Amino acid sequence: MEHQIPDLEYLKSVMKFENPFKNPKIARLEKAQTVWDLRKIAKRRTPKGPFEYTFGAAENEVGLQRAISAFRDVEFHPSILHDVTNVDTGWDVLGKRVEFPVGIAPTGFTRLMHAAGERAGARAAQNYGVPFALSTLGTTSPEEVRKAAPDARLWFQLYMMKERHRSYELVERAKAQGFDTLLVTVDTPVAGARHRDKRNGMSFPPQLTLKTMIDAAPRPEWWINFLTTEPLEFAAIRNWNGTVGELLDTMFDPSITYDDLAEIRDLWGGTVVVKGVQNVEDAKKLADFGVDGIQLSNHGGRQLDRAPVPFRLLPEVVREVGKDLEVHVDTGIMSGADVVAAIAHGARYTQVGRAYLYGLMAGGEMGVNRMLAILTSEVTRVMKLLGVSSLEELEPKHVTQLDDLRPRIADEVDAARNRAAAKR
Template sequence: MVTRQVPKPGELLELMKFKKPEFNARKRRLDAALTIHDLRAIAKRRTPRAAFDYTDGSAEEEISLARARQAFLDVEFSPSILRGLPDAVDTSTQIFGGPSALPFAIAPTGFTRLMHTEGEIAGASAAAAAGIPFTLSTLGTTSIEHVRQANPDGRNWFQLYVMRDREISYDLTRRAVAAGFDTLFFTVDTPVAGARLRDKRNGFSIPPQLTPRTIANAIPRPWWWWDFLTTPKLEFASLSSTGGTVGELLNAAMDPSISFDDLAVIRDLFPGKIVIKGVQNVADAAKLVDLGVDGLVLSNHGGRQLDRAPIPFHLLPDVVREVGRHTEIAIDTGIMSGADIVASLALGAKFTLVGRAYLYGLMAGGRDGVDRMIHILREEIERTMKLLGVAALEELTPEHVTQLQRLAPRPKP
């Protein structure tokens, strides 16, 4: 029999403990976000559909992105036990000739001030505070020089597209050198624009056009339009052409004739590290290493170019086996958690890049949202490492990860 009694007032008071109310709506909103998916949900509520879909979407049927994310979900970890770990694990690393406090950088993203008016300044300053690199896109909406001002003592990287007018690309490279950017991402997966159908259906253009549909979508998000209309004009910081759809802008700027000769010219212009972004097979990785590049980024451009492209996380072990002893390999596409990052490092990646996760944080709360994104990933990385029984990133090995198989290639005829 259970003995019952009338609760004593003092005992009830012990149970009645209320959290101090948070009157700052942005902080309250961001503190409630415990995962990158939570930040995405906030971003979707607060951002007009065309801008959100530009970030969230990918090419054609969006198969590449879905497969990339599924690949990370199809991971089984193998933890070690009773290792006597210290209270704090070491998440620092060396990448492309310099340090990073965490094993990821903010990836290059275009049209960033469209997502939130703080744009690249929020990303660069948050990266500076966290001690991680920030990457500026050729299609960025903040200049090379202003990014350097926002991150004067940290590591800044520049992502380069080779334009039809080569002098534009050469001038951007020289400016990046003058501003002290230490690494250049020579991007090879965009000879033409991918078919980003969400953007076409939304009539997405730069600058955004006011139509009955966009006005209706703006009504529940007046804060976004207030920011947009009361801040400097949205335009490319490095390019003079700003009008048209994203596909039209890319096709006007990019050049299908890009070749290894262009890489040689850029190498002569840039004295820092040259990293090739957009590698999607082992043969190309081996050829690039033979040419002496400083690193590779396995990437299918976030699924935004060729749909049904190779899955970078699946490609990773083969590339590491072939060239991992001779160069540094980074990976992007589909990363939505610190566990995804840890799995990549265990399979041989030296580093990772996060793009959508960064933009979800930016849309959710500007600079504060980017800080929250970094905080979430840091906590997830540290917790995953502790649960695996490793105290430092270099202790991660392929023995810690099994890639569960969903897609198996049929024999080729």
């Protein structure tokens, strides 16, 4: 091999130096290639209490890990030699087009994660043509969310509170602001046991203790934003001093029945989706009841630990009620590949909560936009690699759930017991 002095023009073409004056937030976010990358950035920039509130779950957090594993254990089956030059990633969800079959889930305490809060989420959703859902426990009012994102498609998530007039007032306010879908959450008769929050003393509003000040020292931006922006308030509650769990148990009404659901539906007068469905029997009852959609969800693993994994439940529910109403799904979705897998198994729409909050904590509104850029590019790329050019072409044949958690049937259990007895 002969060596030579490099040509000057060639040197110029290969020497690339990063702009030292580039906005550090932009540089930081551009390096994030996955939602998990955003999570790493978020952890560095957010105090322990809010960060662990976001990624934590109930009890021993088994349900959350199972949900994430269910998507990781997917096997895709691509078809070759299809023209995928142009891919249509959108379709109608509840009667209106979305540009991608994924949107932002309702999250509580959002401005604890970043001062930009729900405004950032709504504006980013507006940018990408997907819905944004505001929680009853949101920290921005329906009026302010609409003002921040005047052209966004907004949904409102409702917890039925013991003080019913508060619930009804929120429904009316969301309706007045043009929110087009009501998400009625039904898996919260009481708060789940969220041990991380207890250990961290997670309270609302956050308290400046010696422990939190030490934790805040390497994260000055979060505290500056917290202390110099408008005080944190719920859309539904003005003041509260206590832990998150205590607040939820004080608010939630464990007596909710189908009669209450009928009352809320009549008050809303529009599209209703019931969120928190966890078995086929309830899905059938809700189809007969006449709601517009159901959302398979175990609340991100934050209520009943070891509850059914929504993604695993999805195919059976779609077979039973998919012709009668739309089936949506959440919990464990951390990539565009997860979204595609859910759509292939019959979901009409998916929602992300933790992924959204990781983006928010990593960089405010810019971070949420980066999260959606990652997810939507992954959706597009996976569709092309599967050989499909529209969501309608996605079918169960494209995805296999590798079933490590399959329940053992009675015969197998009996056979195992007999073998054990024979050895004694």
